Amino acid sequence: MKTTYKLLIFLLVNTTVYSPLLTGEGLGVRLSAQPLPQDYFRNPLNMDIGLSATFAEFRNGHFHAGIDMRTGGAVDQPVYAAADGYVARVSISPWGGGKILYIKHTNGYTSVYMHLNGYAGAIGKAVLKEHYAQQSYSISKIFAPGELPVKKGQLVAYSGNTGGSGGPHLHFEIRRGGAADLHTHSTTINPLLFGLPYTDNIKPVIRGLRLYPEDGKAINIDATNSATVSGPFHLGIYATDAAEGSTAKNGVDRVEVYLDGTLFFCYTTELLPVDSSRMVNAIIDYPYFARTRQAYLLTRALPGAEGPWVPIRVGDGIFRLKPGSTHHIGVKVYDIKGNSAERTLTVTTNQNTQNTPNTQNTPNTHPVKYDQPFNFQFSIFN
Ligand SMILES: [Zn+2]
Numbered sequence: 001m002k003t004t005y006k007l008l009i010f011l012l013v014n015t016t017v018y019s020p021l022l023t024g025e026g027l028g029v030r031l032s033a034q035p036l037p038q039d040y041f042r043n044p045l046n047m048d049i050g051l052s053a054t055f056a057e058f059r060n061g062h063f064h065a066g067i068d069m070r071t072g073g074a075v076d077q078p079v080y081a082a083a084d085g086y087v088a089r090v091s092i093s094p095w096g097g098g099k100i101l102y103i104k105h106t107n108g109y110t111s112v113y114m115h116l117n118g119y120a121g122a123i124g125k126a127v128l129k130e131h132y133a134q135q136s137y138s139i140s141k142i143f144a145p146g147e148l149p150v151k152k153g154q155l156v157a158y159s160g161n162t163g164g165s166g167g168p169h170l171h172f173e174i175r176r177g178g179a180a181d182l183h184t185h186s187t188t189i190n191p192l193l194f195g196l197p198y199t200d201n202i203k204p205v206i207r208g209l210r211l212y213p214e215d216g217k218a219i220n221i222d223a224t225n226s227a228t229v230s231g232p233f234h235l236g237i238y239a240t241d242a243a244e245g246s247t248a249k250n251g252v253d254r255v256e257v258y259l260d261g262t263l264f265f266c267y268t269t270e271l272l273p274v275d276s277s278r279m280v281n282a283i284i285d286y287p288y289f290a291r292t293r294q295a296y297l298l299t300r301a302l303p304g305a306e307g308p309w310v311p312i313r314v315g316d317g318i319f320r321l322k323p324g325s326t327h328h329i330g331v332k333v334y335d336i337k338g339n340s341a342e343r344t345l346t347v348t349t350n351q352n353t354q355n356t357p358n359t360q361n362t363p364n365t366h367p368v369k370y371d372q373p374f375n376f377q378f379s380i381f382n
Pocket of ligand 1: 067171172
């Protein structure tokens with residue numbers, strides 16, 4: 001409730017149109033009322049920040065929990081402690097994050113560095129000792145405070161391409177809370193919100209809009225930006241961002257949808273509860289994503305998938321427009337530096353439009369259930 005209140009304050013201050021119907025908390029919520037420490041963390045690399053992936057990008061079965069920092073196409077770039085603290089955990093695996101370093105900081109946050117090629121100095125020695133002790137390449141070791149203290153700017157590791165990595169880069173996270181493994185129950189926050197120097201003067205791009213009638217096949221909106229409907233529908237938005245020194249297909253920071261000028265849907269991801277990462281399946285058109293790699297963010301969540309993590313939307317995010325009327329649906333997307341792109345869709349309803357009852361309680365026939373363990377069965381999407 002408290003977070004909702006903060007969100008409403010944010011919407012009041014930051015949007016020109018405010019609807020008292022908007023509620024929600026968790027995923028997609030701004031932290032503005034809860035200031036994050038600025039200038040506490042430094043860029044962990046000695047090069048300008050260029051991103052090959054942004055925070056909370058939509059991935060197969062999870063959100064991208066950090067930022068991917070470019071390392072000039074090379075491995076073994078020096079990685080520096082983002083702030084004072086101590087090495088709290090080292091984890092090494094041939095999969096996932098590969099060689100990972102967790103540093104717990106004096107302000108309670110944890111910084112995480114993944115896909116490393118190796119560890120520096122005393123950390124490297126401690127890791128080698130652990131390989132021998134556990135007689136394994138894959139190790140996980142939690143260190144006590146005082147064992148491996150680090151200073152802000154201290155060389156702690158070398159960047160690499162280990163684990164599930166498609167090229168040399170540094171995956172960097174800033175987390176808060178969590179269990180002793182610094183993962184379970186933790187919350188990951190967009191590192192760029194901690195005042196790290198980052199330049200982006202390039203606008204995001206709205207690459208596609210899809211209109212999903214509640215009782216029919218999805219319609220790809222073409223350049224005419226118009227559609228005629230005969231019943232309730234929801235909308236899907238596919239947008240990407242580029243920045244100086246970054247790839248063109250990064251995720252955007254915020255998506256807003258307006259119905260005739262009034263805010264109808266708002267989605268942003270300043271933070272993510274790590275445990276809820278699989279909820280991505282309920283937020284985007286997942287079967288379409290599995291086929292095309294194009295992530296259409298839906299104004300409506302899966303039936304039955306509502307929870308404390310939902311984006312902010314009016315009601316259930318389904319448009320129910322009066323028969324024989326014309327409406328304008330505005331879509332506006334932003335990157336983290338506030339560069340934006342807009343597109344307006346004109347929707348006309350047939351005279352015989354039936355606004356069928358809320359389908360919220362209809363059986364969930366979607367292949368991915370948010371409240372059950374997820375086993376990806378690719379065949380169901382073919
Ligand atoms: Zn990454």
